Amino acid sequence: MPTRRYIVAAQACWAALCHALALATLGISLVLAGQTSAHAQTTDAAASPAAPATYVLGFLQYFRWPDEAGIERWQICVPAGSTADVAVYDGQTARGRPVSVRRLGPGDPVGDCQVLDLTAAPAAAAVELLQSARRQPILTVGEGASFCTAGGMVCLRRPADGSGFEVSLTAVREGRLKASAQVLLLGRRKGGS
Numbered sequence: 001m002p003t004r005r006y007i008v009a010a011q012a013c014w015a016a017l018c019h020a021l022a023l024a025t026l027g028i029s030l031v032l033a034g035q036t037s038a039h040a041q042t043t044d045a046a047a048s049p050a051a052p053a054t055y056v057l058g059f060l061q062y063f064r065w066p067d068e069a070g071i072e073r074w075q076i077c078v079p080a081g082s083t084a085d086v087a088v089y090d091g092q093t094a095r096g097r098p099v100s101v102r103r104l105g106p107g108d109p110v111g112d113c114q115v116l117d118l119t120a121a122p123a124a125a126a127v128e129l130l131q132s133a134r135r136q137p138i139l140t141v142g143e144g145a146s147f148c149t150a151g152g153m154v155c156l157r158r159p160a161d162g163s164g165f166e167v168s169l170t171a172v173r174e175g176r177l178k179a180s181a182q183v184l185l186l187g188r189r190k191g192g193s
Contacts, residue, residue: 052119053088055156055165056141060094062183065114065137066176074099077113079129080106084120104129110138118142119156137176153177154187 060074074094078084080103092099102113106125110116110132118126119142126142130151133140141154148155148168153175155166165187172179 052117052141052143052156053085055154056115056117056119057089057092057094057099059139059141059154059183060099060115062180063139063172064178064180067137071097071114073097074115075102075113076100076115076117077102077104077110077129078117079104079121079125081122081125082117082120084117086117111136113138115139115141118147118152133175135174139175139177140171 056076065071074097076086076089076099078086078101082103086101086103089099089101104110104113106128110129113133114137116129116133116138118129118140121129121142126147127150130140130142130147134151139154140152141156142152143156144158145155145161145166148166148171151168151171151174153168153171155168157164157166167179167184167187169179
């Protein structure tokens with residue numbers, strides 16, 4: 001018959017194993033979800049060049065647009081000078097709708113975009129497009145805390161700052177979008193409740 005000490009040790013080992021298994025399962029599910037148009041937030045994914053696009057696709061799952069019923073396809077807009085790997089968006093769907101990409105030239109209207117992927121945009125283009133999208137129901141995604149300070153909605157953290165993202169609730173409200181509680185739990189909130 002096992003002694004109490006062995007039972008306690010076995011329980012502690014089992015708890016540690018269950019915790020490690022739960023973390024591994026969560027990590028795998030987030031990576032797989034990111035590959036199927038959901039949100040992936042892992043250190044390995046954040047280090048890869050496709051990570052910003054994976055995040056952008058995931059955000060389509062967690063944000064709601066005012067007249068969403070009329071959206072037939074998700075239009076992700078990227079500035080012409082962006083180095084974003086837009087091939088990641090090819091053939092993707094989110095919430096039952098296909099995803100398409102449009103490159104924006106200088107002065108192009110942004111009104112038909114649901115998302116502005118400014119993660120790899122030249123600084124001048126990002127600022128101009130961010131101002132054009134302000135107060136419109138367009139999810140703006142960029143990199144660095146300064147992007148949220150400038151009015152962006154979702155700011156991916158740079159690798160040096162650790163993986164993840166921040167959500168500017170002020171900018172989300174101004175754009176009349178609704179953020180799921182899940183995305184707020186996954187990211188850090190800025191600018192109100």
